[in-house]
Amino acid sequence: MRHSFTVALERYGYEMRAAADGLEGLELFRDEPFDLLVLDVMLPGLDGIGLCRRVRETSLVPVLMMSARGDGLDVVAGLEAGADDYVVKPVDTYVLVARIRSLLRRATYAPGADPAAGPRPEPGVPDVPDVLDFGGLRIDTAGMEVTLDGALVALTPTELKLLLEFAAHPGVVLERHRLLRDVWEYGWDGDSRVVDLCVQRLRRKLGRDRIETVRGFGYKFRR
Template identity: 70%
Template sequence: MNAEAEGAAGAGDAPALLLVEDDEVIRTSVTMALERYGYRVRAAADGLTGLEHFREHTPDLLLLDVMLPELDGIGLCRKVRETSQAPVLMMSARGDALDVVSGLEAGADDYVVKPVDMPVLVARIRALLRRATFTPAPGPVEGERQAAADAASEDHLTFGDLTVDTRGLEVFRSGERIALAPTELRLLLEFAAHPGIVLDRQTLLRNVWDYGWDGDSRVVDLCVQRLRRKIGADRVETVRGFGYKLRR
């Protein structure tokens, strides 16, 4: 085991991944490589078996090929999203833009194009797991309670009928709690931290997706679309040629 894998394996319980890939060579090689990085991997060769594994074992993250027998990756992603906000990373054939868009619209958090270099795949997995485990700061100790009370209004940001609890990581629309996927929540928090300010796609890729490089902006655009459906179509404004901003 290399030093990088030892670091991953030594950080407590290793994250559990579910890989659904019908190509036996790819499935075996990716499984072995991810296990060397310290992950626990359960693999399936078709969508229905993958769905069974998901329901029985509740993985921390799913890697889904788009083209699968029995139930394709898009349909499997939709099934997962009916009950879970676990991170989903889609794997698409090179140049198939329709697969990418369909996967993201179905609720996937990110995608990679096959064949994918293992360091790139692991970096994407790590970024998704960081977003999924994003938690609020610990509650104040006794001596800090008054200061916390004074700052309570800063923890609850209001934009029209939308309220964002930045400490409790909850979002309410007209008093009703909204369930957001981790990536959607991080995107909204980024907007809420800069109300009225235009954020370009490259900035959002770096701050929300943890990319150290400029990835595919379709990821941003489609996540914004999903967020709009949940918080209100007019809440996030498109500034053509520049990016997006949250209306004050």
């Protein structure tokens, strides 16, 4: 499967590096910069979830998790570890490419930035003022930086795009399917767990009281 996906993605123009196990993958990641990682949960040695946690210790690079169980604990564990999205095996190549393209659209390297520090989401989506201030939480949409009480907050591209979506609509209830469409770019009803887990990660970084759960509907960013 690793070989077939490598060949298929190279045909789409991607430059690939493949690893047979998690420890080899960690070495590759440390040796050279990557624009995106595709991690299989069932990796020998160091599994994909453990590898994702190790990557998140030093980098915000987009991570796509691949799981054999679409409704199992692997999906939740992978998203909690810091993955941005996931696909379920067996997966068609065109679906995998669509998820990769969606993640890469959210993340472009700033000129002169260190790739190991992670990619930055493309500016201007959604359309909001250059600087937003929410009681100690400051969002610089031009510089793509977020500070909380003056301290820089490290957010993945997906987390930052989700925060921008909330900040563009303070006090408005945003339904999960809308967030899946606008942030994850799903053209169909996807798995809302990716939204729920990303919201949980934002709450851990920004404070639990900033994003309110509106049961039966979605989430609301408090003014």
